[in-house]
Amino acid sequence: MSTRIRFVLLASAAVLLCVAATVSVLTAVPRGKAAFGTVRLDAPGQIVFRDTRPGPTRDHLVSVPAADRGTRTVSAVSCLRFSAAHGTGICLRGAAGLTPRFDAVVLDAGLRERRRVTLPGTPTRARVSPSGRMAAFTVFVSGDSYGGLDFSTRTGILDTVTGAYVPSLETFDVVGMTKTPDINFWGVTFADDDRFFATMAMRGRTHLVSGTVSGHRVQVLRDNAECPSLSPDGTRLVFKKRVRAASSGQPWRLHVLDLATLRDKALAETRSVDDQVAWLDPGTVAYALPADFGSDLWSVPADGTGAPGRILEAAASPVAVSR
Amino acid sequence: MYVSADAISEVGRKSGRFVTGNVLALGTVSLVTDVSAEMVTAVLPLYLVAGLGLSPLAFGFLDGLYGGVTAFVRLLGGHAADRWQRHKLVAGAGYLLSAMCKPLLLVVGTVPGIAMVLAADRTGKGIRTAPRDALIALSSPAGGQGRAFGVHRAMDTAGALLGPLVAAAILVAAPGGYHAVFQVSTCVAIFAVLILALSVRGHVSALPRPAPVRALRSSSYRRVCVLAVVLGVATLSDPFVYLLLQHRLDLPAGLFPLLPVGTAAAFLALAVPLGWAGDRWGRWRVFLCGHLGLLVVYGLLLSPLDGTVLTVTVLAVHGAFYAATDGVLMAVAAPLLPEAGMAGGMAVLQTGQAVGRFGCSVLFGAAWTWWGPTTALLSVSLALVVALAVGLVAGLGATVRQTAS
16 A cells, blocks of 8 residues: 555544544533523422433432422532432532542532532542531542552541531541551441441441541441441431342342341342432432433332332432421 | 664664654554543543442452453463564554443443453553554664653653543533543544554564564563562552652642642653663663652652642652653663564563562552551662662663663
8 A cells, every 4th residue: 555545544534533523522412401490408398319311401400399200490500419408418510621620519408509628539429417517428539540440439528517627537546446558438327417327448348337527436337238328217227238249240239227226127129229328208218220311210118118119210319308 | 692683773774863653653553542541531430420320449359350361461462463473463453452442331331341341441452562562662773762662652641641631621512421432532542543554564574583482581681571570569559659649748639630640741741851861871771760760759758848849849750750661661671682572572571560560569558557658668668779779780781781782
């Protein structure tokens, strides 16, 4: 092949590939304009969640009436992870860049920004204490090597009133254990403005821990319990229990733990759930499962009875607004 | 007898250019490929967590499992390229395999599936690295090896810095458009394969082929290999350097992801000058100086320095360490290797260095656990001093021979 033919071939390939690349970006640009309504975190009887429908409302916080889960009211605020309690929301959002940037934003009942902290990685879990004062968030911190997947987590706790911020629970003491550098925390759930439960991993094992922010300390309660979520009455935790090998791709099953007896029981959902559940009412939890458009929300009774049912399509990070 | 010195010096002798056209073509292939690869790397965590709702923590175990396989594949790639003297074909197969993995990421939606695709992607990287480096060496004159590898590594790093920017631009235009990022990445990767196929000249052997394995029996080359492993055992991996830096500084969260960018920028700026310096004053000397730089990094991390001064100096010297060692080591080895064993020789050297560094990570992790970060860092500094002393004494012969050539 002569140099000229090679050049012509390469140039035509460049043009074709440019066209293909441009088309794929243009088709991904959301079309249409969204009409924004009012979403409030203090209007009872609503479920507020992240909309994962493709289009201009993607990743926006939306609300539906809890009763019929009908028309979505779309807010102007978008989040990757969201949680709320008692009129305070925590919204974890991100922007890609030379190095992606992620923020945790504290929202008031009208979804206005009250505070913001920069996160060290990709958001995965968010929770607010029942009073709305404390917020916790977990991010993944990834390695920088090419194609590297040696992820670790970092979990921070923020006092939304005073602004006091614990950037990493890894600085907390662990009662009766020597900390190793591979220590990781994730999935905080609050009992009150001080006491919390979380997952702690060390030396390749995961533990359920309880701790206090004021005491700067956690204590192991049991093994193999991830992403706990405390019931509204504070007596039970629903959590992810590892029941199969990671290589199966289906490692977890939701279980409920009675905090008085420390006995656990499997919920009726048999599929592997990779989410920190949200309590819809004292007897029901909701969680996301991967679907065509992001994820769908499902619910199941929290006592092992009944059967799972789909409650919302193309939705994630649900919060049942109570009072 | 070093067939290589003659084989290499035939190339590009007449041209008075800084590097040959083939090196620029190979550099362009690496630049474009790295844009494609780093686009994906930049958005992958976000895609997995925000797009698919997966927790990547489940990957850790799978990651370790596939790591060993890719080291083995690298040796295989080097050997195959030598055996058939088809460097371009074997490297092309590696580039193609990685290119095909990009659209596959769109199809698989499970954690093991994605881990498998990423393993295939890295297998492609393993296959192509040694034949590509052999082609760079065989396309450059003996006296210009340092320059050639310097230019190549600078272009490679430029691609790695550009990739995340391209991905960011796409996500600004199309929020949440991870699919578009993967599709564009596929187009870019295919373009790189086409550049390789259409503008890189393969190496045609003019000599009868000796058995490639026998070709590795040069004592100088073996000495370089052993020293690369020994120095590798005293080389902290990047995450540890950044972790130590963060440990010292309590950096704001937003700055932490910028640390590797700092190292890469210094690497990009210094790769060509230091490669050129190697040609001029001895590549082994520059290689050892690079490790002296690493010792400075350890020293800075132990020093009472603080704040911006510490961050900037550590990152600059860390980048200089890469600029003085990464491509330079290949340039050290190339003149010691016969043409027929070039790719295999480089594969063995790279794998040896990688194994040494892996050993360092394991030992350092354990030392940190038992003795804490300061004592662990002191230990690895001591190990580096010993390794450097060994390198100075044992490498002397190699330095003399190289300056003479």
